[in-house]
Amino acid sequence: QSVLTQPPSVSGAPGQRVTISCSGRSSNIGAGYDVHWYQQLPGTAPKLLIYANSNRPSGVPDRFSGSKSGTSASLAITGLQAEDEADYYCQSYDSSLSGPVVFGGGTKLTVL
Amino acid sequence: QVQLQESGPGLVKPSQTLSLTCTVSGGSISSGTYYWSWIRQPAGKGLEWIGHIYTTGSTNYNPSLKSRVTISVDTSKNQFSLKLSSVTAADTAVYYCARGWNSSGPDPRYNWFDPWGQGTLVTVSS
Numbered sequence: 001q002s003v004l005t006q007p008p009s010v011s012g013a014p015g016q017r018v019t020i021s022c023s024g025r026s027s028n029i030g031a032g033y034d035v036h037w038y039q040q041l042p043g044t045a046p047k048l049l050i051y052a053n054s055n056r057p058s059g060v061p062d063r064f065s066g067s068k069s070g071t072s073a074s075l076a077i078t079g080l081q082a083e084d085e086a087d088y089y090c091q092s093y094d095s096s097l098s099g100p101v102v103f104g105g106g107t108k109l110t111v112l
Numbered sequence: 113q114v115q116l117q118e119s120g121p122g123l124v125k126p127s128q129t130l131s132l133t134c135t136v137s138g139g140s141i142s143s144g145t146y147y148w149s150w151i152r153q154p155a156g157k158g159l160e161w162i163g164h165i166y167t168t169g170s171t172n173y174n175p176s177l178k179s180r181v182t183i184s185v186d187t188s189k190n191q192f193s194l195k196l197s198s199v200t201a202a203d204t205a206v207y208y209c210a211r212g213w214n215s216s217g218p219d220p221r222y223n224w225f226d227p228w229g230q231g232t233l234v235t236v237s238s
Binding site for chain 2: 051057102105
């Protein structure tokens with residue numbers, strides 16, 4: 001069981017907007033530590049998608065956005081495209097014995 | 113830009129030691145405030161951070177693996193390495209090396225991982 005909780009799966013039609021949640025607790029997201037998001041296309045290594053809650057690395061489309069509030073964070077994807085079908089992981093720091101680096105269990109995004 | 117590449121045996125016998133190396137190209141492993149990290153992913157499962165080594169040589173490990181893990185660096189070869197002892201089938205996974213860093217300085221609490229190596233599958237079996 002992962003320290004950060006994500007829904008196992010989400011889906012949406014092309015062009016739609018979907019969100020993926022990442023729920024933490026007072027020892028990680030709730031303590032003010034940043035949340036980062038990764039996209040893992042089938043058979044490939046994870047790729048940084050969002051860093052420090054809401055920042056996009058160069059080359060990441062602005063269809064991807066991140067936010068954080070309280071003990072949770074969210075990744076939003078607008079204008080869904082077929083190539084967005086992938087696994088998405090959140091990551092943060094945890095000050096408890098579960099840490100220091102913790103990942104969510106991952107969310108499989110299916111584009112219908 | 114910086115690129116990472118894992119290498120090492122793809123098959124390890126139970127109770128033996130898993131050894132992997134990550135070669136860094138496009139930049140010096142000893143420059144900057146970077147945390148050179150190992151992360152693994154069992155087939156069909158999520159990501160698990162194993163540990164990191166800082167530019168100065170200091171290390172930090174996942175508490176659940178700490179007793180079996182050693183991460184070291186060879187600056188002359190621009191490489192860092194992972195050793196995981198007493199392996200079992202539960203250690204079968206794709207192992208990734210990655211660079212951990214952040215824009216606030218040498219505080220690993222705010223690190224993200226970028227870039228990643230392509231990953232290497234290690235199977236523990238007799």
